Amino acid sequence: MATISRWHEDIRLSVHNAPIYPIRGATLLPVHMTSKKIVFLHMQKTAGSDIAAQFYQSRFGKGFFPEDLRASLAYLPRHIVDRYGFFYGHGYRRYEIANIPGEKLLFTFFRDPVERLVSHYDWLASYRLDIENRVIPQPETIPVKTMSCEEFFSSTTINHIPAFNNYYTRTIYEFFCDESTDDITRMCAVALERLDEFDFIGLLDDYGASLDCLGRMVDVRFEDAFTRPKVNETIALPGENEFHEGGGRFNVSPDTFQHILERNGADIQLYQQACALAQRRFGLSNDRIVSGFSTQGVLHRGYETTRFHIDTAGHLLFGPYERLNAGDHVVTFELKAAQYRRSAATLDGETVVAVLDVVGFDGEDREFARQDITWAEIGTDRFTAFSLAISAALPISRLECRIYATGACELEAPVSLRVARAAAKTLQRK
Template identity: 25%
Template sequence: MRDERDRILRSLETLRTGKAPLPPGLRGRQLCFLHIGKTAGTSVQHALFETMQGTAILHESLQSFDTVTAAEVAINDLVIGHFGYQHVAKLRGDRYLMTFLRDPVERVISNYHFLRSGSPVSGYSQRATGAAKALTLSEFLRCDEPGVRMVTENFQAKALAFDIRPEHQHTIVDLHRQAAHNLATFDFVGIVEYFSESLLALSDAIGREVPLKRMNAASERSSAATVSSDDLDLIRRLNAVDIALYAAARTRFEQTILPTLRSCDTATARAGTADRGWPRHRPDILRPLVRAMPA
């Protein structure tokens, strides 16, 4: 109860002292960032903190989203956290929902090294953290303990379908179908492998710059190029649903968002109006493309 009271008081204090205006592209909607682990979310998070400075912000852990109330969430302009799609019901109806996806093979490898070196330990990640510190990558991938499988198998799809935690997996009947259906409800889906382009597209969509930041990169991270072919094959088998979702989202980004950004950049350069305020592109064109991306 004390945590809930403190969160409400922080948000109300922002409202009392006069909050900053929201980015015009949001049109008064609540900006909600579903942060999937090891998808550049910490960098996005800090960028959004800067973009939304002076507004009411709710930033909580996965466990806290289990107990936070919809009324408490409603008084905030920016909602950020490692929440699962099950918690989306607590967000305002007038929301702008966003997330980022990453190449699933690279995400699993990065997650392993992050758990070994710098991950904060929470109740639901404790087993995975302990296993990562005790096992080689090859052993970690072959560990069947549910707390480890949580991060090695279709992590992104589980977050999108309902929740990543083992105790919630029984509620997911068809992982691919549920994750794809829910992803289609997002207003924006960034692609880590197009990180700067994703932030540029997001900036244009909401009508205010989201600055490029790179934080929380695992210092011991190895790329897929250093992993054995057997381990890579296993990662791909374990993450078949993640790979399908990511491939569809990336293809749509490449076919719709990138050409629009590049054509607008060319037009802006020809007009000699580069770097003269925000938005630099055409939000009226970009917003519907971003909204349709996950389909």
């Protein structure tokens, strides 16, 4: 967990009697009702639909400014705009926000830029082209449906789609400057300088803790990110695109991947600074918290937390079939011997009780790491951490972190695990 900022610590100590919500892995912050107008700069493919949906289900639901009236926001009488409390969209400009009366709380969310743009490709490729019902994507994106991953990212088509060309940098620059430019150096400098003006920056990698922290700022209790169904999730549409597998494969050559990094160098730099700010100001982790696993065991809701449990041979945990950017990473599993249905086994210390592995696709299906866990290495009174180092030159599709129980004893594990960047080689600007 990242170091808590002194500012947040002073607040926590000075209002230690303030009511607080239970928290899942983030710093305890005081709850306070905000009277500010909420402005959400929604970056594409960063769980924005889910965040907006959760706000809609909260006390802000009746105060949503209609998204289809965005074009009129800057020109409506201020007393009419004042009726609304929540404003969100992909491309707000400063002159639009200036027409919203009163104090405002501005926030946004970031995602690893390479993962975001690959997710955007998946979304465009899966978009159903339904001419009869007038359901079509943006005209310039229609060719994506006929291209493989390699063909698309090495083509000139992406030159015409802003989402694939330093999208974060351009969006933030245009928001603060009310203008467009092709000067990437200027855009990057301004975006880096103005990033700190957001009242909150969330990270998709640490989504649960981000929602916890944001909820305390606006007095909203968000649903558990580990169990809530995903909103606007990209899925494969059979027969729609022979190359698209709903995120199942990211199959490009090393040269094409290098081209992607160079084309989005400003976004990579901006994302690194956003992570540092989120860590310093809100106590968010720079590690990725992976959840959404499947299991052949059962879900046990204990006194401390929710855990997976299994007392027979089989996979205690597998999945979640996510994407992970290229680089060197450390995946940390946690295990303990359980005693729910039978007393602790008497086993030889060398008996293998579990097998940990990490598999996925980075140009080919392969096993990135594997480790046998013996009875002597785990305990019954606490969780023991086991770290597996993995390395990939290309992004990993369908990342699967698995715990196989041999059936020698009962085992349990938390419902999420941590993936840390050991060395972010591919995230350095070229």
